[in-house]
Amino acid sequence: MAEALSKKEFSQELNNPECAVCLQPCVHPAQLPCGHIFCYLCVKGFANQNKRCAMCRQEIPIDFIEQPRLLQIPQPLEYSETEGFDGGYQWFYEGRNGWWQYDERTSKELENSYKNGDKTIELLIAGFLYVVDFENMLQLRRNDPSRRRQIKRDVSTIVKKGIAGIRTNSSLESQAVLSSSPTNEENSPLPITPSNTPQSPTSGRESPNQQNDLEATIESIQNLRIDTGDSIQNTKY
Template identity: 65%
Template structure:
């Protein structure tokens, strides 16, 4: 009875202190302690990856069915930043598990990394994990992550030091990569239209010397004079 009562409150209101710290929060999706707890606008709190799975599928809160904003996954309301605790933690002197993304590596979240490490230490060739609402097979023999129902969707994985350069943790960017990506966006947005290389362009310096102007005018005058001479010759 007590257990049923406890489960009925999962994902519901939490104490202010626990919410602010992000501690001892249980996720109503995976029924475990929240990893990177994220609070939706409706107030319900879940693991970030659990919210990501919901957003990719039903697009509604698992508790109250309120719609999840389209930009929530890119700009989540996190109660605990992933780099506050996980950035320096690791196994056997600082190792962590990573999966390959575009232009870099992402570190797995603490729970997933721990489950992969357990299978690795046991000498298992494969392990099956639930990540963001999808079942994945972790192939430790070939160091690959494959989606169970779509084996064509695969990523390389590796066990490496937690201190290596990375894009972030479990899809959440670290402050350094967040700043870098913002600078790139600002730099690109500040650029004007690029003129095609085969399009004639006028001088852009705006500092042509008076001598260049006189030479240009003299050339125009000579061409005009030649044209007039030709016309007069034809008339005679």
């Protein structure tokens, strides 16, 4: 019986491991090459600061933050009327060329503080303390207020880059569709050449109309020269 319980507890620990950094159940658990498991944002925090595992001090690969080994792939939360915040709202922070959705734990903290009418709240995100200003809808780093970004409370179905810095399947699919669509250059109409712009002939030889116009111009110049010569002779005599 004791053996059965230990197996069950071991299975639960694998499914919902505790993070040794924040001492809470892992949110988006990420496993380092050394085998230790932490919240993705906790890994991001100490990886950016010293680039080593918080438990064994083994070096973390440079590309781990961009390509983490996640035990659970985050999925966008499409809330029904009875789920989420007020029937389907979520919290987002500004990123480059788009919005990221906060992780579930941070979103709950933001929502509770927002509902309580608080003006600000302090959050520990990726190893840094941030102050969220609800009046101006800003997130500022506590020890460096110049590091700031906009936040917003919006419906969970808006187009987003992913969750807490992790791209979801839907965001990757949207990116693939955008990258595979024709470029503006392919769709843009060809420019129309103004009528007063000289046109190059389509071949090395000029067209019949152009040849006729050229001959008429030469003949007019020759007649002009003849008339001018006659008038000069009449003046002399």
